Amino acid sequence: QLQLVESGGGLVQPGGSLRLSCVVSGFTFTDYAIGWFRQAPGKEREQVSCISSSKGDSTYYADDVKGRFTISRDNAKNTAYLQMNTLKPEDTADYYCAADRWTGCLWGEAYEYWGQGTQVSVSS
Numbered sequence: 139q140l141q142l143v144e145s146g147g148g149l150v151q152p153g154g155s156l157r158l159s160c161v162v163s164g165f166t167f168t169d170y171a172i173g174w175f176r177q178a179p180g181k182e183r184e185q186v187s188c189i190s191s192s193k194g195d196s197t198y199y200a201d202d203v204k205g206r207f208t209i210s211r212d213n214a215k216n217t218a219y220l221q222m223n224t225l226k227p228e229d230t231a232d233y234y235c236a237a238d239r240w241t242g243c244l245w246g247e248a249y250e251y252w253g254q255g256t257q258v259s260v261s262s
Contacts, residue, residue: 140164140251142235147256150225154260158220160235160253168192171240172211172218173249176231176258183234187220188243196243203229225260232257 146158160172171191177183187209190196194211208221218235233256236249 142237142251142253144233144235144253144256147233147258149259149261151262152226152260154225155221155223156225156258158222158233158235158256158258160218160220162216162218162237165237165251167211167216168213169239170237170251171242171244172209173236173238173244174207174209174218174220175234175236176229177234177255178228178231181231183247185245185247186233188245189218190243191239191241198243198245222258225258227260230258230260 141163143161150156173185173188175183175185186200186203188198189209189211197209206224211218235253237251238244238249
């Protein structure tokens with residue numbers, strides 16, 4: 139059974155940090171590119187980052203998170219991460235990881251498999 143499970147969300151003050159995790163099972167993790175998305179209340183889902191399959195040599199970030207967020211993957215643990223620093227209130231959203239059998243860094247909604255999401259709230 140293919141499964142992606144996010145964790146690590148929570149409430150944090152502006153300027154704080156969180157690290158989201160995405161544990162995957164049911165498929166060969168190294169064959170899949172991983173993306174992180176978010177959806178704020180009343181807004182459409184948007185992609186914030188992606189990492190290529192295998193060693194994850196290729197990464198990409200949305201402009202509003204560039205320099206603050208870092209995506210990574212640990213193939214030995216079948217886990218992808220999103221380190222989020224200098225968080226802002228506008229980062230408040232449900233965050234989702236997604237996977238697709240793709241060599242490069244996949245940008246867009248074409249991911250085949252999705253997790254259930256983890257909530258991030260940035261507020262003082």
